[in-house]
Amino acid sequence: MTKVLYITAHPHDDTQSYSMAVGKAFIESYKEANPDHDIVNVDLYKENIPPIDVDVFSGWGKLQSGKGFEELSSEEKTKVERLSELCEQFISADKYIFVTPLWNFSFPPVMKAYIDSVAVAGKTFKYTEHGPIGLLTDKKALHIQARGGIYSEGPAAQMEMGHRYLDIMMQFFGVPSFEGLFVEGHAALPDKAQEIKENAIARAKDLAQTF
Numbered sequence: 577m578t579k580v581l582y583i584t585a586h587p588h589d590d591t592q593s594y595s596m597a598v599g600k601a602f603i604e605s606y607k608e609a610n611p612d613h614d615i616v617n618v619d620l621y622k623e624n625i626p627p628i629d630v631d632v633f634s635g636w637g638k639l640q641s642g643k644g645f646e647e648l649s650s651e652e653k654t655k656v657e658r659l660s661e662l663c664e665q666f667i668s669a670d671k672y673i674f675v676t677p678l679w680n681f682s683f684p685p686v687m688k689a690y691i692d693s694v695a696v697a698g699k700t701f702k703y704t705e706h707g708p709i710g711l712l713t714d715k716k717a718l719h720i721q722a723r724g725g726i727y728s729e730g731p732a733a734q735m736e737m738g739h740r741y742l743d744i745m746m747q748f749f750g751v752p753s754f755e756g757l758f759v760e761g762h763a764a765l766p767d768k769a770q771e772i773k774e775n776a777i778a779r780a781k782d783l784a785q786t787f
Contacts, residue, residue: 682738
């Protein structure tokens with residue numbers, strides 16, 4: 577069965593967030609087109625995502641030196657085990673849908689913490705004599721992102737770092753297909769905000785039929 581991770585990084589729901597509204601339209605349309613697919617909602621604002629801190633490095637170091645898991649401290653065990661769970665869940669999926677706003681030219685910090693949790697050598701990529709190679713070569717991904725301004729063209733395009741970062745990481749993981757669906761300009765053009773939202777929702781529903 578095809579497994580899909582619907583990964584959201586927004587503190588608001590679809591009634592307040594443009595990205596979440598478009599994401600909801602996409603995933604509902606996707607469910608209708610693929611009723612037999614297993615869709616797992618991963619709300620990063622509700623998930624336990626340990627930061628890569630001193631306990632994690634210490635725990636990993638002990639395991640790499642040959643020590644058993646039982647020799648880790650309680651803090652090390654809790655954090656290392658949770659990070660492993662997140663990575664295994666990510667690897668087990670066939671498709672990823674990331675939903676984020678554009679905040680300060682990037683995305684909410686919780687998304688970076690999540691990507692850190694799944695960027696694991698030997699799991700999502702491996703090191704070789706020719707450099708790192710991605711291991712997720714049979715996956716596909718989509719990023720739904722709301723941008724209050726216009727970042728698809730002009731000088732502002734170089735300032736957008738959220739989608740570009742995810743694009744780089746998907747390439748790093750070996751994911752061969754990564755698309756972007758953007759809702760932009762609703763803050764810069766408030767009189768057209770509803771039209772912008774409706775058009776994005778329509779595009780999301782169409783894309784869901786073929787994703």
